[in-house]
Amino acid sequence: MALRIDHATTSGTFSLDGQTHEVDNNAWVLGDDRECFVIDAPHDVAEIRRLVGDRAVRAVVCTHAHDDHVRKAPELADAVDAPILLHPDDMVLWNMTHPDRKPDRELADGQELEIAGSVLRVLHTPGHAPGAVCLHSPELGVVFTGDTLFAGGPGATGRSYSDFDVVVRSIRDRLLALPDATEVHPGHGGSSTIGEVRGQFDDWVARGY
Structure with missing residues (x-):
């Protein structure tokens, strides 16, 4: 059966460093008619379901552990009987939201997650968060970037556990290595392509985005 992407936008809040903001998050589901991965679990379990x-949900795969991306992960995982996957470097953020529930499995750079006869490759892309990952589907020519990369620039780095120079290096070394036609599906906002990112990247760096 054909691999496909399903998408919805959910609304809620993001809280860190004593501040709370209203946010809209993308919810992404990758799979075929029989099985799928859920990428992040923002705000609304009913909408994701x-x-x-x-x-069958084979895993809830977390791009990073800011609360707007994982707040509903345990509830969703329990509802669909699926494991939660997270890079271990983001446990410091995970524990702020879910101190009494751990992820079920760890993500690692270069890991290949199999779904519907296809592969989703894990790229460790720290900077926005220490354990941030992007998820590349070579078959579909897409990369799910969480908050590492948006259509308008790198993910924010003005809060705890983030670093601008590190996220720039992650984008340059890991994401710009992908083909220009690769579609970029982020955790917030609209999609773009690696080619579009490449054309703007030097300006972002010069401005210190």
Whole structure:
């Protein structure tokens, strides 16, 4: 069966360093008619389950552990009987939201997650968060970037556990190594392509985005 991406936008809040902001998050589901991965678990379990339908969820894959991306991860994982996957470098952030529930499995750079006869490759891209990862589907020519990369620039680095120079290096070394036609599906906002990012990257760096 054909691999496909399903998408919805969910609304809620993001809190860190004593500040709370209203945010809209993308919810992404990758799979075929029988099974799927849920990428992040923002705000609304019912909306994510609507995208999933009656498919088997093989994992809830977290791009990073800021609360707007993982707040609903345990509830969703329990509802669909699926493991939560997170890079261990983001446990410091995870524990702020879920001190009494740990992820089920660790993500690692270069790991290949199999779904619907296809592969989703894990790219460790720290900077926005220490354990941030991007998820590359070579078959579909897409990369799910969480908050590492948006259509308008790198993910924010003005809060705890973030670093501008590190996220720039992650984008340059890991994401710009992908083909220009690769579609970039971020955790917030609209999509772009690696080619579009490449054309703006030097200006972002010069401005210190």
